[in-house]
Amino acid sequence: MIEVENLTKTYGERTAVDHVSFAVNKGEILGFLGPNGAGKTTTMRILTGFMPATSGTARVAGFDVAKESMDVRRHIGYLPETPPLYPDMTIESYLDFVARIKNVPAADRARSVTDAMRKTNLEDRRSELIKRLSRGYKQRVGIAQALVHDPDVIILDEPTVGLDPKQIIEVRNLIKGLAGSHTIILSTHILPEVSMTCDRVVIINKGKIAAVDTPQNLTSQLKSGQKIRLEVQAPEAAIRGTLTQVPGVSQVHVEALPSSDRSIVTIETAQGADIRSEIAAKIIASGWRLFELRGVSLSLEDIFLELTTDDASHAQQPVN
Amino acid sequence: MQSFYAVYRKEMGHYFVSPIAYIFIGVFLFLAAYFFNYFLTIMIQQSFSMEMQGMRFGMPPEIDVPGQVMRGFFGLLSTLVLFFTPILTMGVYAEERKRGTMELLMTSPVTETQIVLGKFFASLTLFMLMMLPTAGYVIFMCLHSDPMPPWRMVAAGYAGVLLLGGSLIALGTFISSLTENQLIAAVLTFAAFLFVWVLDLGSNADGGIGAVVQYLSVIRHYDDFTRGVIDTSALIYYFSFIALFIFLTVRSIDSMRWRRA
Numbered sequence: 001m002i003e004v005e006n007l008t009k010t011y012g013e014r015t016a017v018d019h020v021s022f023a024v025n026k027g028e029i030l031g032f033l034g035p036n037g038a039g040k041t042t043t044m045r046i047l048t049g050f051m052p053a054t055s056g057t058a059r060v061a062g063f064d065v066a067k068e069s070m071d072v073r074r075h076i077g078y079l080p081e082t083p084p085l086y087p088d089m090t091i092e093s094y095l096d097f098v099a100r101i102k103n104v105p106a107a108d109r110a111r112s113v114t115d116a117m118r119k120t121n122l123e124d125r126r127s128e129l130i131k132r133l134s135r136g137y138k139q140r141v142g143i144a145q146a147l148v149h150d151p152d153v154i155i156l157d158e159p160t161v162g163l164d165p166k167q168i169i170e171v172r173n174l175i176k177g178l179a180g181s182h183t184i185i186l187s188t189h190i191l192p193e194v195s196m197t198c199d200r201v202v203i204i205n206k207g208k209i210a211a212v213d214t215p216q217n218l219t220s221q222l223k224s225g226q227k228i229r230l231e232v233q234a235p236e237a238a239i240r241g242t243l244t245q246v247p248g249v250s251q252v253h254v255e256a257l258p259s260s261d262r263s264i265v266t267i268e269t270a271q272g273a274d275i276r277s278e279i280a281a282k283i284i285a286s287g288w289r290l291f292e293l294r295g296v297s298l299s300l301e302d303i304f305l306e307l308t309t310d311d312a313s314h315a316q317q318p319v320n
Numbered sequence: 321m322q323s324f325y326a327v328y329r330k331e332m333g334h335y336f337v338s339p340i341a342y343i344f345i346g347v348f349l350f351l352a353a354y355f356f357n358y359f360l361t362i363m364i365q366q367s368f369s370m371e372m373q374g375m376r377f378g379m380p381p382e383i384d385v386p387g388q389v390m391r392g393f394f395g396l397l398s399t400l401v402l403f404f405t406p407i408l409t410m411g412v413y414a415e416e417r418k419r420g421t422m423e424l425l426m427t428s429p430v431t432e433t434q435i436v437l438g439k440f441f442a443s444l445t446l447f448m449l450m451m452l453p454t455a456g457y458v459i460f461m462c463l464h465s466d467p468m469p470p471w472r473m474v475a476a477g478y479a480g481v482l483l484l485g486g487s488l489i490a491l492g493t494f495i496s497s498l499t500e501n502q503l504i505a506a507v508l509t510f511a512a513f514l515f516v517w518v519l520d521l522g523s524n525a526d527g528g529i530g531a532v533v534q535y536l537s538v539i540r541h542y543d544d545f546t547r548g549v550i551d552t553s554a555l556i557y558y559f560s561f562i563a564l565f566i567f568l569t570v571r572s573i574d575s576m577r578w579r580r581a
Contacts, residue, residue, distance in 0.1 A: 048427040051577045073429040084424035086330070088338045097333075100326035101428040145424070 001026045001153060001183040002047065007056035009042050009207075016042040018207035019056065024200075026152075027180045031198030031215075032187035033304065039207040040187040041081060044155050047185070048078040061152045074103060077151040077182075081158050083142025087131035091122055091141055094130060095148050102149035116148040120174060136167035143174065147182075154178065156186040160193060172197050191304055203304065227296040228276055230265040231257070234288035239265055246282055248275040262291060323430040327438025328445075331412075335446050345450045348404055352397065356457045359392040386461055386469040393458065394477045394546040397451070398539060401485055402513055408446065409492030410506035412439050413573070417500045422576065432573045436566055440493060447485045451478065473548035480545025483558035487538055488513055490565035497572040 002024040009017040017039040024030045032040045046053045047060055049069040058065045061075035086094055095113040104112050117123045120140040125133070130141060139159065146154050159175065160168045175197055178184060188194060194201050195215040203210040203218075211218060232239065236254050243252050243265065251268040269275055276295060283290045335341040367383045416422045425435055458474055491512055496505040519537035534540060538561070541554035 045423075050423055050427050070429050070431075073427055076427070078424075078427045080420055080423045082420045084419065084421040086334065086419070086421060088334055089330075093333065097326060097330045098424070098428075100329075101323055101425065101430050103322065103429050 001028075002030075002058070002060050002185065004043075004047070004058045005056055007043065007046060007058055008054050009039075009046060009051075010054045015207050017046070017053075020204070020207070020209055021056075022202050022209065022212055024183055024185060026183055028199045029175065029179045029184045029186065029197055031194035031201045032185060032204060033189070033191070033194050033201055034187075034204040035189055038204045040204060041157055042207075043204070044078070044157050044185065044187060047072075048076055048155055049073050050078075074149075075152045077146030077149065077154045079142045079146045079154075079156045079159060081161070083138055084145070085130045085138060085141060087129070089130055090127050091117065091130060091133075091144075092126040094141065095144055098145045099148045102151075104149050112148050112150065115150075116144040119147060119177070120144040121170075136163050136170075139163055139167070139171065140174075143171070147178070152183060154182050154184045156184065158188055159186055160188065160190065168193075228267040228269065228279060229292070229294055229296050230267070230279070230283070230290065231262055231292035232265060232283055232288050232290050233262045234283070234286070236263055238286070239263060239288075242282060242286055243267060243279065246275060246278055248278070266296075323428075324434045324438045327425075327430065327435055328442050331439055331442030332445065335442070341446055341449075344404070344408065344446070345453075348400060348450050349453055351400060352454045353457065355396045356389075356393050356454070359389050359396070360461065363389050363392075384469075386465040387473070389461060390458060390469070390473060390477060391546050393454075394480065394542075397454065397481055398484055398542055401481070401488060402517065403510075404450075405447070405485065405488040405492055406506045406509035406513065408443055409489055409496050409509060410502045411496065412443060412493045413497040413569075414499055414502045414505045417576075418502075422573075426573075426577065432570045435573060436493075436569045440490060440566060440569075443489045443493065444482075444486055447489060448482065451481055451485070470548065476545050476548045476550050479550060480542050480554075483545075483555070483562075484538060484542050487558050487561040487565075490562045490569070491516070494565045494569045494572065497569050 004023065005021050007017055007020045008015065020039070020043060022030075032043070034040050042051075045051045047058055047065060049065050049072050052066055060072045063071040063075065065072050086097075089097065092113060095116055096109060099109045099112050114123070117126055120143050122137070122140055122144055125137065130138065133141065139162070143156070143159065146156065156175070160171050163171060172193065175184060175186065179199070186193075186197070198215060200213065201215050201218060202212050236256060240252050240254050243249055248269050249267055250270050253266040253268075255264045255266075256262075257264055267279065274295075276293060280290060280293055363385045367385050370383055413422070416425070426432075455474070455478060458477075462469055462471075462474065492505075492509040495509045495512060496502075499505050499508075516536070516538045520534040520540045535557070538558075541551070541557050544551045544554055
């Protein structure tokens with residue numbers, strides 16, 4: 001549905017998007033993950049025909065974004081970072097306006113507007129002025145605006161930013177419900193969002209693609225080892241000495257817990273080894289008191305940091 | 321056409337759903353009515369005193385009261401237009417850019433020309449709605465004059481107002497497309513209006529550059545209309561002026577895609 005090849009965008013000296021290539025299949029939800037300023041918005045703006053690429057090609061719904069922009073725009077629904085709303089309009093008249101400029105035929109317009117409001121749960125507030133709506137409702141109107149002409153492709157730039165946790169869940173469920181009949185790209189810098197909603201993830205950093213895979217694969221592929229977290233009452237130096245002797249332990253990091261005599265110990269283990277019981281046994285044998293022991297698997301957060309943190313900041317990090 | 325109408329309709333809704341149109345038209349009509357009354361009173365007093373003089377020395381002088389009032393009134397309308405139009409046009413694109421709705425328009429299957437024309441004609445419609453009631457004052461005066469002044473004069477006057485307004489709206493919306501800040505748009509527009517207004521003042525030179533500069537002043541051609549004269553060169557001037565700035569606005573909108581957002 002979407003094919004992007006070697007897309008590059010430069011602003012003067014700065015390269016915002018650097019030879020990005022990826023493809024999205026029909027009905028899929030693709031997550032665009034990256035820190036702020038990674039080039040997510042720029043890529044989306046090129047796909048929607050808002051701005052031209054410096055080089056490279058992109059095809060949406062079979063149309064070239066540079067050469068057949070009008071056809072692309074007819075097949076795309078786009079929610080920019082700030083929902084493009086007219087505060088003086090009511091929800092219904094706003095959606096009617098969007099349906100008009102998206103070339104929805106007059107006969108279908110009322111039905112399209114009602115459908116979009118139904119999908120986004122806005123029906124009971126249809127005649128309310130947009131300026132009177134809360135942030136969450138405004139975001140929903142923004143999403144309704146992207147759906148009103150029933151486009152093949154929906155592009156959502158940070159759809160959950162600024163919403164409260166309940167609204168975030170609503171929006172995520174809404175997006176999941178749209179998959180299948182629509183192809184969706186959404187960008188975010190919130191990691192759980194990607195693992196919860198997306199079929200595939202593109203991790204982008206400094207304009208370059210760092211990884212493309214399913215959230216599950218990314219998590220397992222980069223799970224080089226497991227971490228074990230302990231809370232123990234023991235002399236700090238002794239813990240380190242004792243635990244490093246346990247086979248399978250690659251690194252031990254001890255941190256004193258403030259306002260108590262306990263310590264938090266983080267142990268990194270070699271791949272594949274499950275040594276939790278050995279560690280527990282060792283601590284008990286040493287006569288220390290164990291309060292907590294649990295395995296921590298690498299989250300998308302760790303993967304993300306691993307992929308997007310550059311060498312300079314690695315050097316600054318304290319060596320564990 | 322559908323897209324043009326959608327943009328036009330949205331703009332008109334924006335004017336009339338919010339208090340903008342009502343305040344704008346109300347204040348304008350109040351000022352216009354006040355000055356119309358003022359001109360009419362002055363002219364009637366003047367004509368009386370002239371008649372008295374005529375009776376004393378014989379040979380009462382000819383004085384065209386409705387003609388004089390109309391000239392004065394259309395002159396005043398042009399001055400009010402100078403002040404009101406920058407406020408009317410300052411937000412047309414600046415507000416749209418600031419709210420991010422320009423991104424919606426530019427990613428919809430609407431051409432830049434459709435956007436620009438839709439907005440231009442919406443502003444022009446509001447402008448006409450603002451001017452239309454003042455025709456009532458003029459018509460009222462004409463109906464009570466003897467002999468009745470030719471209707472052509474009224475028609476020419478309003479044609480002039482419309483063309484002047486259209487030109488200033490085209491220029492003002494162009495300036496609005498250059499900035500995100502409404503205040504900057506208003507100030508620059510006012511300065512630009514004054515500039516094209518007074519172009520004919522500083523150039524007294526006969527022929528050559530002076531004549532060209534004089535020809536470029538928006539108000540010079542307007543004077544003909546207030547005298548009931550519709551000159552083809554004035555029509556060509558105003559239509560070219562409007563077309564030029566509509567074209568520049570289209571280019572300016574298009575260039576937003578290339579500029580760093």
